[in-house]
Amino acid sequence: MNLLSLITYTGIFVFAGTGAFKARTYQMDIFGACVLAFVTAYGGGTLRDLLIGVRPVNWVNDYLALGLVFSATLITFIFKLNYERFKRTIFITDAIGLGLFTAAGIEKSILLGINEMYAVVMGVITASFGGLLADVLCNAVPNLFKRGELYATACAIGGVVYVLLRKAGFEQNINLVLCVVIVVLTRIISKWKRVELPEI
Known part of the structure; x- marks a missing residue:
């Protein structure tokens, strides 16, 4: 398994866990939690593949990825993990998921020409649109649209750095790791320092 695959599968597990936690806050049953975990983990990547024209989309026939989604849901269900108690941890893991999916989305798009x-843009969609779709299903305002949330912006910053490093001739694995780190740090620091984009 190469670094890109490792990043992709880690991101799937992390985002599936985030979706399962979200399902718990809305008091869903385990089936609803599986649906929300699946949408959070796969929504962005599926939209990316549809826009690019990839057939079949990335999750079809990938039993490992599906297993990670169900595992994350079962862990949340079995241990009765409480959202409020782990709110900070969930924020950190969500930030890590953003970084992982941004890097994976960009690299996969480049590989596809x-x-x-x-x-x-595909990296930003991969990272942020799964959470957007999950929030829509929960009838909540998506983080993507909340003021004071550098969500997609953090992905874009990391993505631009990735492209610049690639143009400068840096090795692919270094680009992937630095992209993830920059997205995660931008997301965390912007929340901590309350950095936000200006109003329109």
């Missing part, structure tokens, strides 16, 4: 600018 998408130019670098649009690959960054």
Whole structure:
């Protein structure tokens, strides 16, 4: 398993766990939690593949990825993990998921022949649209649209850095790791320092 695959599968597990936690806050049953975990983990990547024209989409026939989604849901269910108690931990893991999926989305798009600018857009979609779809299903305002949340912006910053490093000739694994780190740090620091984009 190469670094890109490791990043992708780790991101799936992390985002599935985030979706399962979210299901607990809305008092869903285990089936609803599985649906929300699946949407959170796969929504962005599925939309990316549909926009690029990939058939079948990334999760079809990938039993390992499906197993990770169900595992994350079962862990949340069995241990009765409470959202409020682990709110900070969930924020950190969600930030890590953003970084992982941004890097994976960009690299997969480039491998499929998408130019670098649009690959960054695909990376942002991969990282942020699963959470957006999950929030819509829960009838909640998505983090993507909340003021004071550098959500997609953090992904875009990490994505631009990834492309610049790639153009500078850095090795692929270094680019992936630095992209993840920059997205995670941007997301955490912006929340901590209350950095936000100006109003329109």
